[in-house]
Amino acid sequence: MTDLLHRIKVFLYRQANPAPEYLLLKPFHGMEALWGPLQSELGFGEKLEPAIRHHVRADLGLVAPGQLIDLKAPSIWTLGDEDVIEWNYGYECTDRLDRDLISRNWSDYRWEDFTVAYPALGLEFDRQAILRLHSNLSAA
Helix, strand or coil: CCEEEEEEEEEEEECCCCCCEEEEEECCCHHHCCEECEEEECCCCCCHHHHHHHHHHHHHCCCCCCCEEECCCCEEEEECCEEEEEEEEEEECCCCCCHHHHHHHCCEEEEEEHHHHHHHECCHHHHHHHHHHHHHHHHC
């Protein structure tokens, strides 16, 4: 029997001139740490959008609500006896990040434009999601 694990991945962006910039986070895992988006497990009974807003506030200190974009492209993969579904969202950052929270939760962070952010992401699923977000923002 396989277990089903739901996770959220939130790609934060801010509107910069002339194109958006994306927040890359690096967790504390030594040499295995990969640049990626904000991510967290989705608890039993939690709704996606409130969970996303909660984690953005709790993990980054962003209080001002930003635009939330459902990328409508969940990543689905299997790891041993677990099926993992990652729900990918874009989130507009309209507030300042809490540097103390970030330094407690990640080893490093940086804002990058798409041409740097895309190849810096460590996982193919993350590159597909940020490409989808960037296309969505460019079309708007």
